[in-house]
Amino acid sequence: MLNFLGRYTAIITTTIVFVVLVVGVLGVNFNLSFQTEANAEVVNIAGRQRMLSQRVAKSLANVKAKALSDEPYSKPLDELQTAAQLFNRTLLAFKQGGPTLSTKSGQTYLEPVSGSQGEKAVYTALQIWQPMNGLIEQVINQLGESNEQASLESAIGSLTQAQEYADSNINRLLKVMNDLTNHTESLANDAADKSRLIQSAGILASLLCFAIIMYLILGQLRASDMRASMARRETKQIFETVDQGLFLVDKDLRMGSEHSKALESIFFTDKFENKSFTQFIGGLVSASDLDKVKRYLDLLFDPHKKQRLLTDLNPLKKLAIQVEEFGQPRTKFLNFSFSRVFKDNQIVSVLSSVSDITKEVTLANELELETRRNQQQLEMMLALMGADSDMLPEFLASSHGAYANVNELLKGRANSALEFREKADAMMPLIHKVKGDSAALGLEFISQLCHQFEDKVQIVMNKRDPSGDDFLSLTVTLEQLISTNQQISSIFDAIAGSGISGGSAGASEAETGDSRMKLMQLAETVSQRQGKKVNLSIAGFDEAWVPAKVKLDVVSLASQLLRNAISHGIETPAERVGAGKSELGQVTLALYSQGAQGFRLVCEDDGGGVDFDLLEEKAIAQGLLNPEAGGKITPNRLVNLMLTNALSSKSEADEDAGRGVGLSVAGELVSKLNGKLALSTKPSIGTRFSVRFTNFDKGSNAQEPMIEQKMKGVA
């Protein structure tokens, strides 16, 4: 308040002066108007004196004439008396001040005449009038006392004397009264002039004051305008520069008229003024979230709620909205924050600021994703570091082909349950080979995925009426497998590019030391999973010559045979003890050169041997053999079924065996490499697979398979 008064002191003071002046001018004017009226009365009274002097003279003549003609003279005598008395009274009032008869009505008070000219006129008039007045009074007395003749004569004598005096002095008296009138007129004019002068001065001063007030007010307004303009300019600059979207929300939850430029670029619109905030935000959040926002806004306007608490409750800290940029959808993350605006301790509005935190959120997400990916890649890299770098490209190529074939199978049209089942069935060996290959390379995460795929295929196969959507799960796993391959490729490229080598990098094609290690690991893994105790002996893998191009297939074949030996051949420790054997099963894998152009792979176990009765039962149950159709069911035929069809002696499938696919894949590999497989088995003694490969040219280092003989089955 004091500040306000201080800022406007000059205007207030000037206005007070102005008001005082105006009131003063009005007061003076009011007073002067009375004075003017009084002066006019004085002039009129002075003028009346002129008239009365004449009337006295005339009345004297009338009285004398009436008296001489013996006519009644009372009326002219009264006139004389009235005129003489009024003249006398008025003249005395001019002289010394006093009441007299007004020219209008009633009495008036005359001030003694001022000014030498006036005083002189009054003085002269008194000099002339007083003798005359004495004579007139004598006449009035004489005529008024009685009607006696003597008295009348005496009165006539006085009349004559008075008339003579009047005749000789009346013009002088008239002139003197005229002078008095002129003098009073002059005084009235002077007073009027003075009054005008005062009025003019007052009005001038008032106008001056008014001009000063206007000047001060305009100055103040201009200064205020400049301040407001500067404030607006600064606010505009702030609003145009600030990165955040700023706007006010009032108690009715309406958005204010001003907002920062950034708000427009955040929401791609400039229509915010007077818009309902809840309606605006409602277009960006779900209905349930909108309820939360509404409740939160209510809390913001509740003075009893603490701001710090409300900051924690803010439901719009990380709001995701979808926008379109260059025709492509994009997610934008926004952070809203709210601060209360107080006036007189009342919350009048809420200042809302919106920040685009997309970069921060995206970076955080990417960081998290990258960390996870790095973790995965690290694990993958560790696995790859131990893998045979010579075999890895071959594995990637063959698995890529297998995945493409599986995808083609998925793509193929199927109209019946049978066709869907056939489709699923066709996928099994493709994936099983990848599983074996990956296991041979120690890529456990791939063999697990392959196993999941096989499980899902089995589910489809087991369905009474499989349909297309049953394959969705398979397709999802296939994508994971493909994606894993892509990751391995990129990591492998990175390793190759960086000069970091895997376990056998730099080794010659004849060296298969890494394969040896992988097979040992596989034996350990499978035996643990199967609850068996196995001692694996590997021979020749460090020395035997194997062409590089077929190395993966040979190791894959070895791993399939090894897996088969542990899963099917070796009994559980309890069974072995029951059969009088050692708990520890023996499996031997041997790879050795044979002649100039060949090599042999042998897998031998001391397990229970092939159970041909069980195989026959399963083959019949699966419809692979029809005993009624005739023909002898020989062990050779059953082994051929094992190697070419999905026939397994295991009652339940697990990660290692049971689907009959393992030996089927082994059979395919033997066939692919033009190998010759021989199988010998004895119940409770063991089983021996021996595969001979010939016609590989060591000099050209190329695969030159000699089609010597198709696999002949059991030896």
Add this chain to the structure above:
Amino acid sequence: MKEEKLKIFIDSIVKYFHYAGQTSVKIGSPFLIKDIKEVTADYTGTISISGDYQGACYFTAPSALLKHLILSIGEVDTSDSMMQDAVGEVANTMSGNARRRLGKKFIISTPKVSKGAPFVVDKKSDAHIYAIPINWKSYKATLGIHLN
């Protein structure tokens, strides 16, 4: 997780045709493609997905299927704009269902309908699109989904 989300889109299509026509759709076995153009038919409705997941959902159908669909719901106008409306409606139904069932972590756009070349949402070059054959009567449409 991914399978459940894919199923939401597939279920939406199945339900739409279930309510629209007398014959239910048959889903073919889903397979993987690199580019939606590999399966694009005459008309395509595209929904973009953003939020915690990024991707798109396409419904692409030949005009013969759309004509039959329009006639089966009692409409006689099988003009180009009606067919665009039809494919847009299928995509819109999918979009609505997905929005309702996937929750706020998914931001599902309104569909964009195109004739001929589809509106393609950007994706990584090595990312796959799930192509799900939709067989209705003797016609074949495709639902394409990619989610990252």
